[in-house]
Amino acid sequence: MSDQRKPPVQETDRLFATERNPEDFRFDASVARVFPDMIRRSVPGYTTIIPMIEVITEQYVQAGSNCYDLGCSLGASTLAMRHGIRFMDCRLTGVDNSAAMIERCEHYIALDDHPLPVELRCEDILATPLENASVTTLNFTLQFVPPDERAGLLTRIAEATRPGGALILSEKIRFDSPQEQDAQTRLHHEFKRANGYSDLEISQKRSAIEQVLIPESLSDHRQRLLDAGFDQVIVWYQCFNFVSMLATRSPA
Numbered sequence: 001m002s003d004q005r006k007p008p009v010q011e012t013d014r015l016f017a018t019e020r021n022p023e024d025f026r027f028d029a030s031v032a033r034v035f036p037d038m039i040r041r042s043v044p045g046y047t048t049i050i051p052m053i054e055v056i057t058e059q060y061v062q063a064g065s066n067c068y069d070l071g072c073s074l075g076a077s078t079l080a081m082r083h084g085i086r087f088m089d090c091r092l093t094g095v096d097n098s099a100a101m102i103e104r105c106e107h108y109i110a111l112d113d114h115p116l117p118v119e120l121r122c123e124d125i126l127a128t129p130l131e132n133a134s135v136t137t138l139n140f141t142l143q144f145v146p147p148d149e150r151a152g153l154l155t156r157i158a159e160a161t162r163p164g165g166a167l168i169l170s171e172k173i174r175f176d177s178p179q180e181q182d183a184q185t186r187l188h189h190e191f192k193r194a195n196g197y198s199d200l201e202i203s204q205k206r207s208a209i210e211q212v213l214i215p216e217s218l219s220d221h222r223q224r225l226l227d228a229g230f231d232q233v234i235v236w237y238q239c240f241n242f243v244s245m246l247a248t249r250s251p252a
């Protein structure tokens with residue numbers, strides 16, 4: 001068996017099980033090694049959202065178009081898109097600026113037997129070229145982009161999207177009401193506890209992630225998507241403080 005055909009070794013996420021500096025979270029090799037376990041145990045709804053990305057892609061993909069997965073990590077959302085694409089003249093591209101993620105992603109793509117080729121780019125999504133798109137996915141990626149760069153990126157995506165095309169945008173959100181913010185945060189932490197994370201892991205991860213993940217409210221997301229050029233925005237999924245939106249352009 002060649003190396004490319006062997007599944008990469010996955011580890012259990014214990015990154016925050018011992019005391020560590022909250023400023024050193026980055027998407028490096030240590031995160032890539034535990035990523036499937038980390039995201040499944042940390043993001044409520046992730047295991048539902050991934051297969052639904054296939055369903056949504058199938059609904060909006062257009063023949064002869066490009067599909068993009070921006071912030072593809074190990075390719076879970078890329079593979080879901082691949083399986084939803086029914087036209088073999090489409091091009092599917094996954095983009096991530098973490099070399100460790102892209103390197104592992106290549107293995108997962110190679111292990112999947114769908115015939116549609118996948119191009120992987122180790123690039124900043126703020127700079128990657130986008131054109132002739134029918135479906136684009138930002139599955140928990142926009143939240144890591146500096147807030148003042150988000151409108152420009154979404155405008156570029158909307159301008160690259162064909163009439164009738166769509167953007168799937170999943171994000172951790174914040175709430176305007178402090179009571180709701182507290183209640184949803186407690187529920188999220190309870191979800192992590194139920195998945196085996198200790199109080200130390202939960203509080204250390206929270207401090208670390210707060211330096212890099214800036215959540216916004218649903219109304220801010222909705223308005224910015226409309227301002228960017230999308231015609232309709234719906235929330236198709238929510239679990240606690242994690243949502244997935246579908247922004248679409250009207251057909252011509």
Ligand code: GEK
Binds near residue numbers: 071123
């Ligand atoms: C999944 N979509 O499994 N340019 C490129 N990549 C970026 C940038 C950027 N500017 N900023 C962050 N990333 C995946 C999960 S994870 C979500 C996405 C999470 C990348 C970063 O390297 C990481 O791989 C990904 O965005 C976010 O469905 O960790 O919560």
